[in-house]
Amino acid sequence: MVSTTHEGRQTPAAPIAPSTAPLAIELRGISKAFGPVQANKDICISVRKGTIHGIIGENGAGKSTLMSILYGFYKADSGTVLINGHEVQITDSQAAIAAGIGMVFQHFKLVENFSVLENVVLGAEDGGLLMPSLGKARKLLKQLSDEYELSVDPDALIEDLSVGHQQRVEILKALYRQADILILDEPTGVLTPAEADHLFRILEGLKAQGKTIILITHKLREIMNVTDSVSVMRRGEMTATVSTADTSPEQLAELMVGRKVLLEVDKTPATPGAPILEVEKLTVVDSHGVTRVKGVDLTVRAGEILGIAGVAGNGQTELLEVLGGYQNGTGVIRVNGQELDLTGKASDGQSRRARGIAHVPEDRHDEGLILNFAAWENIVFGYHHDPEYQKNAWIMDNAKIKKIAHEKMERFDTRPLNEKLEAKSFSGGNQQKIVLAREIERNPDLLLIGQPTRGVDIGAIEFIHQQIVALRDQGKAILLVSVELDEIMALSDRIAVMFDGNIMGERLPSETNEQELGMLMAGINNGADATLSEGA
Amino acid sequence: MQAMPKWADAVLIPLISILLAFFFSGLTILAIGKDPVVAIQTMVQGAFGSTNGLGYTLYYTTNFIFTGLAIAVAYHARLFNIGGEGQVMLGGLGVALVCLAIDWPHWTLALPAAMVGGAVFGAAWSFIPAYLQAKRGSHIVITTMMFNFIASAFVGYILLNYLKVPGSMSTESAGFSAGAHLPTFHEMLAPFGINFNKNAPANISFLIALLAAFGFWVLIWKTRLGYEIRSFGESESAAKYAGINPVRITVIAMMISGALCGLMAINNVMGEAERLIDNAPEGAGFIGIAVALMGRNHPVGIVLAALLFGFLYQGGAELTFWEAIPRELIIVIQGLVIMFTGALDNMVRAPLEKLFLTPRKNKKGA
Structure with a gap:
């Protein structure tokens, strides 16, 4: 698979963090159309294990469609998905979870008046009785919060938590389901800068443990700060995949839009009146x-x-x-x-x-x-x-x-x-x-x-x-x-x-x-x- | 998003839906051992084959145009007026009171007065649920429905205690004076040398209904009020942002709806019965919902849908008369038409949309 930047470099040759690590996800030729709209067109991505891979693109570029295919919400018209080198059929979200994929949606899928523990366990209970699952979840939550700064009060109700904490619960849910690959869709949209920084520290920690993370965003700064490699989407196509170290915000913006973009606003000092x-x-x-x-x-x-x-x-x-x-x-x-x-x-x-x-x-x-x-x-x-x-x-x-x-x-x-x-x-x-x-x-x-x-x-x-x-x-x-x-x-x-x-x-x-x-x-x-x- | 051409949406889908409804009606008729081909012939012959039949068909059509327009006005503000039946009843009371009030010298005076009477009574009856919805949040579907029962009981009470002719056994008012008699199609067409059946109830109200349909079109798409009604219907939050008062629009839209229902009474009470009888609307208020739905809340569609239901009513009656097909089956056929044209819209739409889009797949971009 060859993805090229506008300069003609070839991706696999670009130094991506642990360049020898095996591929965690490989998408080959994914296409998806909704009626006359080609939402994804022959998309190829490969993400190495233990890296953070960014997907950037404008609204409607097809990022969310692609991730929905990966999580089994949509069925691709053509193309294959390989997880850890094996081809998998992701027919629904259960299959995605079984394949080790966890998703943190932009709009959280939490039951507001349930506790953190209950939300984490929801849909992944071990049996008819809730207590054993809750006990197991409590232990795991304690362990995870120590490891990754993912501390949340397990007995708090979701509606009492801040947005940043709610997001941690979503991550904990994915980890409880033993996700090795974590997809985050526009995770910082609702966070303060401090909360966003905290999130990125969590992601770094997860990466260090060998988890693979895909970060979907439209914010160039986040891509530059936390990702190892980045793919740019435009109008349903993957226009480039580059190593983050080798690119700049200006270049990414140009790849997203298809022309040079002024990122700074040109303005003179104000002259306030009455x-x-x-x-x-x-x-x-x-x-x-x-x-x-x-x-x-x-x-x-x-x-x-x-x-x-x-x-x-x-x-x-x-x-x-x-x-x-x-x-x-x-x-x-x-x-x-x-x-x-x-x-x-x-x-x-x-x-x-x-x-x-x-x-x-x-x-x-x-x-x-x-x-x-x-x-x-x-x-x-x-x-x-x-x-x-x-x-x-x-x-x-x-x-x-x-x-x-x-x-x-x-x-x-x-x-x-x-x-x-x-x-x-x-x-x-x-x-x-x-x-x-x-x-x-x-x-x-x-x-x-x-x-x-x-x-x-x-x-x-x-x-x-x-x-x-x-x-x-x-x-x-x-x-x-x-x-x-x-x-x-x-x-x-x-x-x-x-x-x-x-x-x-x-x-x-x-x-x-x-x-x-x-x-x-x-x-x-x-x-x-x-x-x-x-x-x- | 780029959907089918407009004509397919407006013409093709209803047409296919009606054909499907007739197909299943045919199967039903077959199932009770009758011949569907003969049945449809009887219906068409009965509804359009003679000026008598046509007169009845157009009489029913007139009713359904009024109620269809009424439901559609409310629906443009996304208010579901289930209370057409009750508003028609009250309209009938208004029309009857006007007609009985004085000895009218000529119908040209009686008709405008009766129209005002019917419209005001209908509007007043719909005002109460509208106000409750706008100010108190009482759901309009529930209140208008309940108001049908109240209207029925109320008009029955007035009839029995005040309007009934003393000594008479039937629950109806005295007959209106000759001056309140509306010209029938027979009388209207005679000067042109056209011999329309004398007994057919179709009358000048049909023309008023067509005028109302035109007025509806002007109101909804040309006036500022119509713009506000549609804005409010499309998005209440946007309407608030734009400074459109939700209470005002809710009340006005519902009162126009009630007034149109009330106007129907010039056809059935003044034009046909020429007296107020019990349960005068005969379900027209409910048929109006189906007519508005099928007519896509557009006056042209509503007139055509009203004609279809007029045909079903009149043709259905003939079917009962000549073919010994039970009256209940006619209701089944009407139900099938409503189901296919209204409720099962997407069943026809989805495959048709696919059909229209497939060949252009490669041409059309975003």
Whole structure:
């Protein structure tokens, strides 16, 4: 099997850690199509025992399909799988487990109100009685936690554990089933940087014990830090397999996208003006009675980007919802000096828009777009009351909206440039461009933007970042919420870190680093806050 | 994701489904020892073979257009209105009250007034479950269904205690005055020299139903309200984000639905019976669900589906009459049509989709 990089090197010749170790996994010519979509095309990978192999690629490149084939969720149309040199038929997940494969999914498969032990044993009980299995699991858990820093309280309920600990339970589950090959699908998406580092130490430990690990991710930094070798996927094909030591983030990005990509955002220092958004003592209690935002104060000035960093679920979503007008809160929010109504009816998005607040929501599938609507119908979504779009009091001017949609989509380089296509037929990046075109083209004073590049391919990320910076340079205020620390660091003029509904601290990007932000994201504030509230 | 061409989805799938339903109906008829070919001939002859039969078919069709549109409006907001039956009953009460209120001089005055009466009563009846759903989260399927029973009992009570002609044994109101008589097809077509059967109940309401179908199309796809209804139906969270008030849309969509059901009463109460009788809807509220489902919630589809069910109703009655096929079997046939066109949609769709996609496999990319 020959996989080549763009420079024409041959993989087997490249020095992969224990280059003499036998192959743990070998995939030969795996192909899989879903209807007309070729999700995997003639994929070949070989991973040596006792190494960490990364698989990197954009959304929809076929990574998850490939791993689902390896774990028996899908049946490949053609190709063979060899485990430890023997061909195996992986017909379902039981067969995968029997072959020594363990999988840690992006979305954990745990029973929330079961204990750690019960979850570990679930589906792998030794007999009709639970006690012997639980006893055995308890012993094993103790042993594993000593060996690999995998300590978890075996009697704790899953719902009481942090996300990082829940992930350890998933790993323990795989190890309990005697997995020799561990596949992790986007494992750091929900972790703080410190938790991610801890995870990588665990992986190193497992590797030292001879386990083979496959790490699926779209984060270049992780690939560079922990893997021994890396395969790049693009549009269902394996474009290259290289030894990590011989590559660079820039090269990997280029291999993923198929062209050169600017990883850094090109921007000049901000020139902040008058405060546009002022939030004082904002508290939000959600429908379950849980206080999600606990007295937050923040200010965003004209011509600056305030980035809100934090692990998902620490109140950022609720903050955006209140600002966007569809969640109630208490406290004071002023936009352009005028106070917003926070206590009125929950659905007040219309009046927010009238105040010059545009909102790119975190979840574009659930909120930002109606997937079954055509692009042109989506381009007025939320602004459909605007007189510009009406023929008369009742009838909308659909012909005009289509024309406007076409123009806006063209300016935002949306592909395909067909306003009649349903939103669901666009790729993630192009869907986001439709939302951005809608919100930015309205020329708002304040842009709320949540997870601007979640599920967006690298090529489109570049474009979206440029648009955000361009809007800032026009003197608009931008509140950016992202769980991607890289994105926060690259775009923000000021960074506020949210933890458990509080702002843990504010930092200037030039005066901080990922370690410090990571501590803040975990709720630890050592340093003094930068003096940020000075000025006009 | 790239699925079949639109015409296949809109025409081919229902057509194949209907043929399958008829095939299995044929087997059933065969099983009770009758000839399916004769049966289908009798049905077609009975439903379309004479202006009398056609008049009945179109009369039923009118009912089903109204209820089909009603269910479809609610469904565009993803509200499942099972209460069509009760809303038609209340509409009938509204129409009857208007018709009995004064001695109408001419139908051109009586009809608009009766339409308002039926629509308002139907809308009011659907308002209660809508409000309970929007404000209190009481599931609309349960409440509308229960409201059918309440409506039945309520209208029966009003009939017995207030509207029944004193001394009469039958639970029906007094007959409406001649001024509230709607032109039948016989009267409408006579000036053009067309001799339509005098006894057939089809009347001008059929045209009102077609107008309603056109109005439905404008409402759903051309107005801002329709846009909001569809947005809310597609995604409640997105609607909230856009500033669309869920309570408002739920209530409005359900009231339009109830009003359309109520309008049906101009056909059965005012046009046909010319008095309020007990259980006037005869299941039209439920057939509307099947009609909307089969018509893909689009007015053109709904009119065609209503025609099919009108044919089944009228042809089925003929079948009972001439072929001594028990009435229950007609219900079986109707059930088969509903099952194949509605519930088993994917059974036809999946293989058809494969058929359409296979030859293009290599041409189409992502």
